[in-house]
Amino acid sequence: MTIQTNLPVQALRWTGDTLIVLDQRQLPEQVVYDEYRDASGVTEAIVTMRVRGAPAIGIAAAYGIVLSAKQHYSVNNDQWLPLVEADIDKLAKSRPTAVNLFWALDRMSAQLQQSHDDPVQSLLVCAEKIHADDIAANHTMGELGADIIAGSQGVLTHCNTGTLATGGYGTALGVIRSAYQRQSLKVYAGETRPWLQGVRLTAWELSQDGIPVTLCADSAAAWLMKSGRIDWIIVGADRIAANGDTANKIGTYSLAVLAKQHGVKFMVVAPTSTIDWTIENGDQIRIEERNQNELLPACYIKENSLVSAWNPVFDVTPAELITAIVTERGVIMNPAKTSGVRGLNVVIC
Numbered sequence: 001m002t003i004q005t006n007l008p009v010q011a012l013r014w015t016g017d018t019l020i021v022l023d024q025r026q027l028p029e030q031v032v033y034d035e036y037r038d039a040s041g042v043t044e045a046i047v048t049m050r051v052r053g054a055p056a057i058g059i060a061a062a063y064g065i066v067l068s069a070k071q072h073y074s075v076n077n078d079q080w081l082p083l084v085e086a087d088i089d090k091l092a093k094s095r096p097t098a099v100n101l102f103w104a105l106d107r108m109s110a111q112l113q114q115s116h117d118d119p120v121q122s123l124l125v126c127a128e129k130i131h132a133d134d135i136a137a138n139h140t141m142g143e144l145g146a147d148i149i150a151g152s153q154g155v156l157t158h159c160n161t162g163t164l165a166t167g168g169y170g171t172a173l174g175v176i177r178s179a180y181q182r183q184s185l186k187v188y189a190g191e192t193r194p195w196l197q198g199v200r201l202t203a204w205e206l207s208q209d210g211i212p213v214t215l216c217a218d219s220a221a222a223w224l225m226k227s228g229r230i231d232w233i234i235v236g237a238d239r240i241a242a243n244g245d246t247a248n249k250i251g252t253y254s255l256a257v258l259a260k261q262h263g264v265k266f267m268v269v270a271p272t273s274t275i276d277w278t279i280e281n282g283d284q285i286r287i288e289e290r291n292q293n294e295l296l297p298a299c300y301i302k303e304n305s306l307v308s309a310w311n312p313v314f315d316v317t318p319a320e321l322i323t324a325i326v327t328e329r330g331v332i333m334n335p336a337k338t339s340g341v342r343g344l345n346v347v348i349c
Contacts, residue, residue: 002072002128006097006193007019008304009022009031009163009164009208010022010055010163010168011024011051011053011054011163011164011165011166011167012051012059012060012063012131012167013033013265014063014128014131014274015035016150016285016324017037017070017223018035018036018067019035019036019042019060019063019067019180020033020034020035020036021033021034021035021036021042021045021050021051021060022050022051023050024049024050024051024164024200024201025048025049025050027077027164027200027201027204028200028201028204028235029128030121032152034050034167036064036067037071037284038067038068038071038087038242039064039067039068039069039071039088039090039091040087040090041085041240042060042061042063042064042067042091042222043064043087043090043091043094044058044214045218046060046061046091046094047094047095047103049195052160052197052226053160053161053164053165053166053236054098054099054101054165054236054238054239054270055100055134055138055165055166055167055171055271055273056100056165056166056167056276057095057100057101057162058098058101058103058104058105058130058134058273059095059097059127059130059131059134059166059167060294061091061095061101061104061105061108061131062104062108062126062127062131063104063105063122063127063131063297064087064091065084065087065088065091065108065112065127065242066116066123066124066127066220068083068084068087068088069084069112069119069123070118070120070286072084073119073120081112084112084344085109085112086108088105088108088112091105092105095164095288096286097238097239097247097285097286097287097288097313097314098238098239098286099239099240099275099276100238100271100273103273103274104130104273107126107130107171108123108126108127109237111123111126113250118195122209124162130167131167132167133167134166134167134168134271135166135167135168136223136325136328137170137271137272137328138166138167138168138169138170138171138174138271138328139169139174139178139326141171141174141269141270141271141326141327141328142174142175142177142178143178144175144328144330145172145174145175145178145179145234145269145324145326145331146175146178146181146182148230148267148324148326148331149175149179149234149260149267150179150182150183150184151229151338152179152230152232153185153186153229153230153231154185154186154187154188154223154229154230154231155176155179155185155186155187155188155231155232155233155234156188156189156190156216156221156230156232156233156234156248156255156264157172157173157176157187157188157189157190157198157202157233157234157235158189158190158192158198158233158235158248158251158252158255159190159192159197159235159236159248159249159252160173160192160197160198160202160205161173161174161202161235161236161269162174162177162201162205162206163204163205164205165201165236166275171236171237171269171270171271172234172235172236172267172268172269173202173205173206174269175234175269175326176206176211176234177209177211180211185216186190186229186230187206187211187212187213187214187230188213188214188215188216188224188230189202189203189206189213189214189215189216189311190198190215190216190217190218190221190255191215191216191217191218191249192218192249193251193331194217194294194295195294195313197249198215199215203215203348209285218251220272221254221255222258222261222262225258225259225261225262225264226262230264231264231265232264232265232266232323233256233259233264233265233266234267234269235249235252235253235266235267235269235276236248236249236254236269236270237249237268237269237270238266238274238314239274239285239338240268240270240274240275240276240282240341241274241276241279241281241282241284241340242275242276242277242279242280242281242287242340242341242342243280243281243282243319243335243336243340243341244319244322244325244332244335244336244340244341245282245283245285245316245317245318245319245340246268246282246316246317246319246322246325247282247285247287247314247315247316248268248269248314248315248317249313249314249315250312250313250314250315251315252315252317253316253317253321254315256317256318256321256322257321259321260321265323265324266317266321266322266323266324267322267323267324267325267326268317268322268324268325268326269325269326270325270326270327271327272327272328272344275327275341275344278300282317282318285314285316287313287314287315287316288312288313288314289310289311289312289313290311291311291312292308292309292311293309295309295311296308296309312326316320317337318336319335319340320336322334322336327339327341327344329344330343330344332344347349
């Protein structure tokens with residue numbers, strides 16, 4: 001079901017009975033929301049990139065489990081738990097690289113296994129806490145990151161890491177928002193091919209906030225750095241290994257390599273839910289590859305075509321190319337020279 005609303009733009013909105021999801025594929029031309037009443041619909045929304053951004057994916061999945069419990073508990077009182085567990089399995093397969101998805105599902109699963117008089121309500125409380133905690137974490141990271149880049153004249157960001165990709169405010173874009181409130185700051189956004197999240201989402205979101213932004217082609221990033229106009233590249237993350245290696249939107253690694261060449265500092269901003277403590281380094285991160293038709297022009301999408309496409313949607317930036325990793329629990333400077341992210345005092349509730 002597609003609905004229109006005059007409320008402020010949010011990636012996700014819980015109504016009490018349904019999950020409202022902003023269809024980000026249609027931005028900036030149209031602001032269209034889809035309404036979901038079951039976990040299968042939420043799974044489809046994640047797979048089709050109606051909702052995207054690692055924190056937002058995790059939050060959407062949490063609400064998807066609430067919808068599953070609402071659907072099955074009252075109808076199948078004796079068999080509802082296996083049905084909800086099956087929906088959790090479906091959601092887990094929707095986006096393999098974003099660790100926030102599995103983190104949120106693990107929290108919801110733990111809640112599901114506890115005995116409650118009203119399991120649907122207990123799951124909703126857990127999902128709403130995941131959502132609220134993400135917003136609070138974003139504001140904390142925004143201030144911590146703004147402290148680090150104080151005095152900078154310009155920054156470049158990649159993909160979209162703002163309200164649209166999180167519970168609200170943003171990770172990398174949250175740092176830029178906080179910094180811009182303190183000082184004059186020139187903001188550049190790479191176009192971020194092939195889905196153009198920088199063009200369609202980041203530029204639009206910043207303009208909604210009254211923050212001027214200059215777009216540049218992905219292939220212009222090196223020349224921008226050489227010009228001396230930027231001091232920092234600020235990005236988000238979809239998965240961070242224990243040593244600090246970071247998976248993020250395809251193109252992030254090349255920006256980090258270029259930053260090293262040009263003396264530009266490189267910041268990763270992500271909540272601790274993005275850290276995968278089970279893997280030692282980035283070599284163990286599974287990189288999602290999407291359908292080649294997302295990349296191919298229509299004229300090449302035909303039987304026996306000699307033209308194919310390789311479409312990885314993430315890459316891994318080694319810790320030695322990262323100047324700072326900013327989380328809501330603290331900042332790790334030069335993670336390759338310390339202990340990666342192991343020094344963070346992480347509490348999983």
